[in-house]
Amino acid sequence: MADAGRHPNIELITNANIENISGYVGNFNVTVTKKARFVDENECTACGDCVDVCPEVYPDEFELGLSSRKAIYQPFPQAVPSSFVINMDQCLGTTPIACGKCADACEKKCIDYDMQDEVIQLEVGTVIVATGMEVYDPTEIDEYGYRRYENVVTSLEFERLINSGGPTQGHLVRPTDYEMPETVAFIQCVGSRSVKRGNPYCSNICCMNTVKDSLMIKDHWPEVDVKVFYMDIRAFGKGFEDLYRQSKNRGTKYIRGIPGEIREDPETKNLILTVEDTLTGELQEHEVDMVVLAVGAVPRHDSAVVKKLLTLSTTSDGFFMEAHPKLLPVDAATKGVFFAGCAESPKDIKESVTQASAAASRANVLMAQGQISSEAITSVVAEEICSSCGLCVDVCPYHAIEVDKANKIPAQINEASCAGCGTCAAECPIQAIGMRHFEDQQIFAQIDAMLENDPEDKIVVFACNWCSYAGADTAGTSRLQYPANARLIRTMCSGRVDQRFILHAFAKGASMVLLSGCHFADCHYISANRWTQRRVERLWDKMEKKGIRPERLQLEWVSAAEGQKFATVMRAVEDLRTQVTAAEIQATQEALANA
Amino acid sequence: MSEKPSNGESGNGAPRVGVYVCQCGMNIAGTVDCEAVAEYASGLENVVVARTNKYSCSEPGQQIIKDDIRDHKLERVVVASCSPRLHEVTFRTAIKEAGLNPYVLEMANLREHCSWVHMEEPEAATQKARDLVSMAVARATLLEEQIEAVIPIARETLVIGGGIAGIQSALDLANAGYKVHLVEKEPSIGGIMAQIDKTYPTMDCSI
Ligand SMILES: Cc1cc2nc3c(=O)[nH]c(=O)nc-3n(C[C@H](O)[C@H](O)[C@H](O)COP(=O)(O)OP(=O)(O)OC[C@H]3O[C@@H](n4cnc5c(N)ncnc54)[C@H](O)[C@@H]3O)c2cc1C
Ligand code: SF4
Numbered sequence: 180m181a182d183a184g185r186h187p188n189i190e191l192i193t194n195a196n197i198e199n200i201s202g203y204v205g206n207f208n209v210t211v212t213k214k215a216r217f218v219d220e221n222e223c224t225a226c227g228d229c230v231d232v233c234p235e236v237y238p239d240e241f242e243l244g245l246s247s248r249k250a251i252y253q254p255f256p257q258a259v260p261s262s263f264v265i266n267m268d269q270c271l272g273t274t275p276i277a278c279g280k281c282a283d284a285c286e287k288k289c290i291d292y293d294m295q296d297e298v299i300q301l302e303v304g305t306v307i308v309a310t311g312m313e314v315y316d317p318t319e320i321d322e323y324g325y326r327r328y329e330n331v332v333t334s335l336e337f338e339r340l341i342n343s344g345g346p347t348q349g350h351l352v353r354p355t356d357y358e359m360p361e362t363v364a365f366i367q368c369v370g371s372r373s374v375k376r377g378n379p380y381c382s383n384i385c386c387m388n389t390v391k392d393s394l395m396i397k398d399h400w401p402e403v404d405v406k407v408f409y410m411d412i413r414a415f416g417k418g419f420e421d422l423y424r425q426s427k428n429r430g431t432k433y434i435r436g437i438p439g440e441i442r443e444d445p446e447t448k449n450l451i452l453t454v455e456d457t458l459t460g461e462l463q464e465h466e467v468d469m470v471v472l473a474v475g476a477v478p479r480h481d482s483a484v485v486k487k488l489l490t491l492s493t494t495s496d497g498f499f500m501e502a503h504p505k506l507l508p509v510d511a512a513t514k515g516v517f518f519a520g521c522a523e524s525p526k527d528i529k530e531s532v533t534q535a536s537a538a539a540s541r542a543n544v545l546m547a548q549g550q551i552s553s554e555a556i557t558s559v560v561a562e563e564i565c566s567s568c569g570l571c572v573d574v575c576p577y578h579a580i581e582v583d584k585a586n587k588i589p590a591q592i593n594e595a596s597c598a599g600c601g602t603c604a605a606e607c608p609i610q611a612i613g614m615r616h617f618e619d620q621q622i623f624a625q626i627d628a629m630l631e632n633d634p635e636d637k638i639v640v641f642a643c644n645w646c647s648y649a650g651a652d653t654a655g656t657s658r659l660q661y662p663a664n665a666r667l668i669r670t671m672c673s674g675r676v677d678q679r680f681i682l683h684a685f686a687k688g689a690s691m692v693l694l695s696g697c698h699f700a701d702c703h704y705i706s707a708n709r710w711t712q713r714r715v716e717r718l719w720d721k722m723e724k725k726g727i728r729p730e731r732l733q734l735e736w737v738s739a740a741e742g743q744k745f746a747t748v749m750r751a752v753e754d755l756r757t758q759v760t761a762a763e764i765q766a767t768q769e770a771l772a773n774a
Numbered sequence: 775m776s777e778k779p780s781n782g783e784s785g786n787g788a789p790r791v792g793v794y795v796c797q798c799g800m801n802i803a804g805t806v807d808c809e810a811v812a813e814y815a816s817g818l819e820n821v822v823v824a825r826t827n828k829y830s831c832s833e834p835g836q837q838i839i840k841d842d843i844r845d846h847k848l849e850r851v852v853v854a855s856c857s858p859r860l861h862e863v864t865f866r867t868a869i870k871e872a873g874l875n876p877y878v879l880e881m882a883n884l885r886e887h888c889s890w891v892h893m894e895e896p897e898a899a900t901q902k903a904r905d906l907v908s909m910a911v912a913r914a915t916l917l918e919e920q921i922e923a924v925i926p927i928a929r930e931t932l933v934i935g936g937g938i939a940g941i942q943s944a945l946d947l948a949n950a951g952y953k954v955h956l957v958e959k960e961p962s963i964g965g966i967m968a969q970i971d972k973t974y975p976t977m978d979c980s981i
Contacts, residue, residue, distance in 0.1 A: 180941060180963055180964055180968070182941075182945060183936070183941045183944055183945055183948075183956060183963060184963075186944075186945065186948045186949075186954075187948075188947075188948035188949075188951070188952065188953055188954055189944050189945070189948045189954045189955075189956055190953070190954070190955045190956065191936075191956050191958070191963065192955060192956065192957045192958070193936070193958045193960065193961055193962060193963060194958075194959075194960065194961045195957050195958065195959065196959065197934060197957060203925075204925060204927070205925045205926055205927035205928060206925070206926070206927075206928060207928075207932065209932050209955075211955075211957055216961065241968075241969065243969075254960065254961045254962040255962065255964070255968060255969075257964075257968070258961070258962035258964070259962055259963050259964070260962065262961075264961040301930070301932060301955050302928055302930065303928055303930040303931055303932040303955065304927040304928035304929060304930055304931065305927070305931045305932075306931070306932045306933075306934065307931060307932070307933045307934070307940065307943045307944075308934050308935070309933055309934060309935035309936075309937060309939040309940030309943060310934055310935040311935055311937040311939070311940075311965050311966060312966070314966075335966075335969065338969055338970045338971065339969060341971065342969075342970070342971035343971060344971070345971075349971070387974045387975070388974065390974065391972065391973070391974040391977065394977065395972055395977075416975065417975070418975040419974075419975060422974060422975060485934060515927075517943075519933075519939035519940065519942070519943045520935070520937055520938065520939020520940070521937070521939070521966075522935065522939070527974070528938055528967060528973055529975075531937070531938050531939040531942070532938060532939070532942045534939065535938070535939040535940070535941075535942035535943040535946070536942060536943070536946050538939075538943050539942070539943040539946035539947045539950070540946070542931055542943075542947060542952075543946075543947060543950050543952070545927055546927050546928075546929050546931070546952060548927065549926065549927055549929070550924050550925060550926045550927055551924070551925055551927060552922040552923065552924050552925075553922060553923050553925060554922065555877060555920035555921060555922045555923070556920075557923075594923050595923065595925050615918075615920055616877055616917070616918075616920055618916070618918075620916055621913045621916045621917065622913075624909075624912035624913055624915070624916055625909040625912055625913050627912065628905070628908040628909040628911070628912035628913075629905055629908075629909050631908070637905075644859070648857075648859070649859060651886065651887055652857045652859060652860075652883075652886040652887070654886075654891055655857070655885060655886025655887060655890040655891050656886060656890070658890050658891070658893065659891060660891055660892065660893060660894060661891055661892075662892075662898075663888075663891075663892040663895050663898035663899055663901070663902045664898075666902065666905050666906060666909065667883070667887055668909070669858070746891070
């Protein structure tokens with residue numbers, strides 16, 4: 180921490196909010212507001228004279244409310260920067276008449292009640308998102324009585340309780356009577372691995388944290404009994420199993436079963452846990468002095484802000500999504516943006532540091548080149564056709580398009596931000612947008628060539644490059660056999676597929692059309708495939724109105740790994756194809772010809 | 775290697791297309807009648823040369839394409855072989871070396887999407903291969919040269935969040951000589967780790 184504070188190449192901007200980020204890889208413009216500290220960060224020597232005189236006492240958030248601090252305070256003793264800060268909402272008043280005691284007490288005169296927020300503009304080539312995580316709040320698990328029973332604490336609170344710098348100077352005491360507990364129980368997976376409450380995923384750190392805490396207790400207070408209630412102990416990392424074994428050898432009891440309920444003895448404030456030991460099937464009761472809930476990790480409550488500013492995606496668990504889970508694990512889908520630490524998924528320090536160095540290296544690779552060339556698959560506006568309606572602006576997942584509707588200025592594409600999904604081109608109602616290398620006429624030519632002979636035998640498949648086309652490749656490498664009637668047309672994203680392509684295929688006599696893209700969470704263009712879905716839904720309605728059976732247009736999500744699914748879809752669509760009659764095709768062609 | 779030079783020249787101002795049907799050893803040729811596909815391709819509009827090739831991606835395979843680009847003044851190239859996800863870069867580089875813009879290449883996927891998935895139906899597979907090549911030629915004819923945009927990259931980084939991860943990234947990049955702006959919401963950096971005393975697996979102090 181201190182190294183980062185004094186590094187000549189690092190500008191530390193604390194107490195600050197990112198307000199805006201515009202631009203694109205290589206050239207991001209960032210607006211940061213550095214909130215006023217009311218204490219001169221460079222002059223403050225952290226002597227603490229101000230704190231002694233401040234009359235305002237508040238719960239200390241660093242200690243999770245387990246102790247108190249003043250309205251002027253140092254966040255924690257090793258803070259970087261070490262400077263004090265005033266919480267102005269808690270300060271009695273900014274004029275010496277109201278209070279002003281701290282300003283009087285400060286010999287160096289570092290305190291300035293009139294300090295203003297500072298707006299800082301940055302121009303950067305790359306961005307690393309290391310916004311971390313939060314811990315699960317177990318209040319909603321009513322049967323554990325967190326907040327109702329004082330001796331039920333979270334694992335993070337417990338960290339502070341046994342921390343030599345913490346509110347009890349590291350003495351193990353329980354909150355109700357400040358006595359050392361005889362028995363401490365840990366309950367694992369609180370808020371994790373449950374589809375009912377909390378989150379379905381494993382939080383990755385809580386098992387080992389409990390193992391660590393049990394060892395720390397046994398180190399310092401060997402007489403304290405420790406019981407751990409768990410579903411599975413996940414000690415998967417290097418050296419972890421060894422620690423787990425040590426913990427067991429040193430007398431910590433591991434009981435396989437998650438307590439259904441905690442009750443408090445109103446007299447002793449002891450806690451009674453009811454649990455089924457799932458190894459023996461036996462129903463047990465355990466009376467303990469204190470319970471630690473091993474709470475899981477959750478995405479930060481405010482992560483939507485950064486997500487929006489950098490057009491990031493999140494996976495279903497709410498953590499940021501990497502560009503590829505195996506091959507690009509620290510890259511964001513937005514070029515020039517990388518992830519480090521728990522912002523991407525819950526992980527421990529070692530993994531966070533590893534990922535952080537990987538992210539730094541990825542950023543370095545880009546910046547060391549000094550420039551990059553981007554694939555020439557971007558959209559282009561025909562300004563003479565564009566009516567400035569602004570539809571394209573709404574659908575672009577990258578905010579790469581600007582339109583001045585009021586002044587009827589045609590759409591402008593920022594080529595560096597455009598990732599080339601083609602959704603704008605497909606949505607533009609008057610064909611004012613083209614996609615370089617995936618132009619309308621190129622795709623129409625493929626359809627025409629495919630359907631030149633025996634169109635009724637053919638299934639026209641539009642497959643996105645990243646998932647469905649790759650899924651078809653996987654079917655091939657796995658030698659999965661399926662009927663030979665389908666022919667694929669590759670587009671970068673399913674979002675590129677204009678409804679005119681599909682109708683053209685039907686007009687040319689195709690029996691079936693399949694449109695296939697990535698699963699929603701996997702879309703390589705953030706959320707472009709949502710527009711695919713909407714477009715297909717609109718088209719199904721339209722087909723119905725024209726008397727064309729909507730089943731003749733199929734929509735499927737196939738991932739790169741799902742070769743099996745691709746083959747199954749191929750068989751299913753071929754089945755549907757055999758049900759399409761020559762008369763039906765002719766009727767369709769007539770209906771479309773009259774349109 | 776069999777060769778079927780086309781009889782006609784494209785002539786009408788449309789681009790001159792060369793088609794290379796890859797056998798991929800027996801991977802494609804074991805199911806698809808590659809000679810028949812090349813024969814069919816040579817009859818397609820704008821195609822001035824169509825050949826089969828044992829391994830198009832091999833050095834000699836690429837050389838044949840490069841030589842044809844010069845000898846037949848090819849303007850568009852269709853390689854009917856494996857998935858473009860595998861070898862598009864290979865062939866783009868090859869035609870670029872022979873003086874063409876890398877974007878005038880089109881591939882037809884005769885292996886992953888055809889010979890490997892229709893092994894029991896050689897005739898249907900061969901018909902599908904013809905269609906795939908015809909589609910590729912149709913598209914290739916309309917392909918345009920593209921210039922890739924070159925974007926300069928500022929040698930500065932923004933790190934959002936000053937937990938252990940942000941600190942580590944910032945230090946690495948700062949030590950590599952870049953200017954780093956480390957922005958932290960709270961009055962101090964440190965994140966969750968600052969709240970923890972001893973940490974696994976080393977059981978020592980975290981800060
Ligand atoms: C109870 C508990 C015990 C643990 N014990 C251990 C252990 O023993 N060993 C171990 O290896 N790991 C342990 N961990 C895990 C460890 O804490 C994490 O791996 C580590 O803290 C992750 O660091 P991070 O930088 O990714 O995130 P964080 O520590 O969460 O830091 C993120 C930082 O980003 C800031 N930030 C967030 N959003 C913004 C924004 N928009 N703008 C500016 N700044 C922002 C936050 O204020 C914070 O300072 C434990 C975790 C918990 C909860
Ligand atoms: S790490 Fe252990 S306690 Fe945490 S969620 Fe996973 S299994 Fe449960």
